[in-house]
Amino acid sequence: MRIILFFLFISTTSFAQNFQAHYGTAHDEDAYSMCVTPGNGFLLCGSSYGTGSGGKDAMLLKTNAGGLLEWSKVYGGAGDETAIYVQPVPAGGYIFCGETFSADVNGDAFIARTDSSGNLLWWKNYGGANYDIAYSVKPLSDGGFIVAGLTEKGSLDYDAFLMRTDANGDSLWTRIMGGPNIDHAVQVIATADSGFIFSGKILSYGSGSSDIWLVKTNANGDTTWTEEIGGPGWDEGMDILEIPNGYIICGGTNSYGSGNYDFLLMQIDAAGQLQWAKTYGGQNVEASYNVKKISSGGYAFCGYTETFGPGHSRGTDSANALLIRTDVNGDTLWSMAYGGSLKEECFAVNTTYDGGFALCGYTGSFGDSLQAYVFRSDSMGYSGCNERRASPDIGIPPLVEMHHSVTVSRGLMKTIPVSSAANFAAQQNVLCGGPLNVNENAQENISLFPNPSGDEITIRLNGERADEILITNISGRNAACYRNLSEGDVNLDVHDLSPGSYIITVFSSNMKSSRQMMFIRY
Numbered sequence: 001m002r003i004i005l006f007f008l009f010i011s012t013t014s015f016a017q018n019f020q021a022h023y024g025t026a027h028d029e030d031a032y033s034m035c036v037t038p039g040n041g042f043l044l045c046g047s048s049y050g051t052g053s054g055g056k057d058a059m060l061l062k063t064n065a066g067g068l069l070e071w072s073k074v075y076g077g078a079g080d081e082t083a084i085y086v087q088p089v090p091a092g093g094y095i096f097c098g099e100t101f102s103a104d105v106n107g108d109a110f111i112a113r114t115d116s117s118g119n120l121l122w123w124k125n126y127g128g129a130n131y132d133i134a135y136s137v138k139p140l141s142d143g144g145f146i147v148a149g150l151t152e153k154g155s156l157d158y159d160a161f162l163m164r165t166d167a168n169g170d171s172l173w174t175r176i177m178g179g180p181n182i183d184h185a186v187q188v189i190a191t192a193d194s195g196f197i198f199s200g201k202i203l204s205y206g207s208g209s210s211d212i213w214l215v216k217t218n219a220n221g222d223t224t225w226t227e228e229i230g231g232p233g234w235d236e237g238m239d240i241l242e243i244p245n246g247y248i249i250c251g252g253t254n255s256y257g258s259g260n261y262d263f264l265l266m267q268i269d270a271a272g273q274l275q276w277a278k279t280y281g282g283q284n285v286e287a288s289y290n291v292k293k294i295s296s297g298g299y300a301f302c303g304y305t306e307t308f309g310p311g312h313s314r315g316t317d318s319a320n321a322l323l324i325r326t327d328v329n330g331d332t333l334w335s336m337a338y339g340g341s342l343k344e345e346c347f348a349v350n351t352t353y354d355g356g357f358a359l360c361g362y363t364g365s366f367g368d369s370l371q372a373y374v375f376r377s378d379s380m381g382y383s384g385c386n387e388r389r390a391s392p393d394i395g396i397p398p399l400v401e402m403h404h405s406v407t408v409s410r411g412l413m414k415t416i417p418v419s420s421a422a423n424f425a426a427q428q429n430v431l432c433g434g435p436l437n438v439n440e441n442a443q444e445n446i447s448l449f450p451n452p453s454g455d456e457i458t459i460r461l462n463g464e465r466a467d468e469i470l471i472t473n474i475s476g477r478n479a480a481c482y483r484n485l486s487e488g489d490v491n492l493d494v495h496d497l498s499p500g501s502y503i504i505t506v507f508s509s510n511m512k513s514s515r516q517m518m519f520i521r522y
Helices: 002-011 312-317
Strands: 019-024 029-036 042-049 056-063 069-076 081-088 094-100 108-114 120-127 132-139 145-154 157-165 171-178 183-190 196-202 211-217 223-230 235-243 246-253 262-269 274-281 286-293 299-305 320-326 332-338 344-351 357-363 371-377 387-389 393-395 400-402 407-410 413-415 420-423 427-433 447-449 456-460 468-473 478-483 490-493 500-508 513-521
Touching: 029 056, 042 094, 042 357, 042 371, 056 094, 056 371, 069 081, 081 132, 094 145, 108 145, 120 132, 145 196, 157 196, 157 211, 171 183, 183 211, 183 235, 196 246, 211 246, 211 262, 223 235, 223 262, 246 299, 262 299, 262 320, 274 286, 286 320, 299 357, 320 357, 320 371, 447 513, 478 490
Parallel strands: 029 081, 029 344, 029 371, 056 081, 108 132, 132 183, 157 183, 211 235, 235 286, 262 286, 286 344, 320 344
Antiparallel strands: 019 371, 019 427, 029 042, 029 357, 042 056, 042 081, 056 069, 069 420, 081 094, 094 108, 094 132, 108 120, 120 413, 132 145, 145 157, 145 183, 157 171, 171 407, 183 196, 196 211, 196 235, 211 223, 223 400, 235 246, 246 262, 246 286, 262 274, 274 393, 286 299, 299 320, 299 344, 320 332, 332 387, 344 357, 357 371, 447 456, 456 490, 468 478, 468 500, 500 513
């Protein structure tokens, strides 16, 4: 009885509408980061050209859960600004960071805080005499923030910086770390032991021209350990997340893999020792930027592909967004490419409350200019249009670990910010699905029987058409997939499935969403 009741609950669960949409003006817009907002909407940050105070301004763009545009704002001065990373603040509103050229023509790092409507609360610049940029910022439990980025010391000499601020963005301490060459900190997170860790790349030391660089510090920014991981070519770490007993890092490599450059995913333990690493790619370039942990187990990470996807026939003249879903060991469960015939990149992936994914980047295929590109998919990556299953080759690279001490110094000067906020009239363009005033009504006319069953089941569609039916086990691993289905109800032979619990997902283009049902094989 408990099993049957569980089935009934799953079979009547509602799922949000998936969609693809792009947002922008006649000028160029792009989106580099996305976060889920209260109410399950989305906030994007990036840049917009020709709509604000300077040639290019930092941009925030807010949608509801269905992609309906709620507001869009630009921030900047007479120079160029770009917002690179955004996060919600527990106390309310948002924090974002990037680069600004309004106060210093050489470029400063900035962090800025807004309220929940995007109204600017404060903006702070940081830098030295040369170029500086902030790549990531995270809220901390004390109300302050941790920031990671890059500072230029001299010609072809760049160092990573790590900075902790109070709730008003005023620095409490700064650590500048690096060697005689170009070294970056890209993504920083607070760790469970009250310290911090950042991922990036290091050219000063390592096995090849660039290695993945990991630096772990205590709460005061003092280095606990450093690690360089790579091969004979170019390797870099773009994102990092903490897991029990270690960390997951995504990035890219041309030291090993299938083509010019491949996705890279790896796990290290709490002391920085490599546990496993895998590459994912094809004959051209694949590069990954962002990874998320999935509550049901495993990871999703995104970037772009020049080998797979709707525009792949143009090779290096085109790229499409690429999303890869893996289990906890990095083994691929599925991959999906998104986009058109020209160029798309995906910079951020988020999980949604209903088990799906929301991604952002830019598109050059749709519209008269570069546009911010947002798509929401179900748990199997289906958004409704402009998508294609990808099949990247998987490799196990023999990465080498090395350790070098780096020079650590302190302090970045705070410069005078020159910034203002203004609304701008971004337009939304629907490719499929939303943008919608969200309606969570489920597709109740699809059902399966008998359940539980032994050798055969029937999926009753009641007028809908099934484009694909996927059966996965409760860990998310594919067990069976059926395509090229005839019209009407579908009879499936499931005698090859081992006894146990499975999730059956029905994908339908005329429903423009998926339908999931629990199935018990006895």
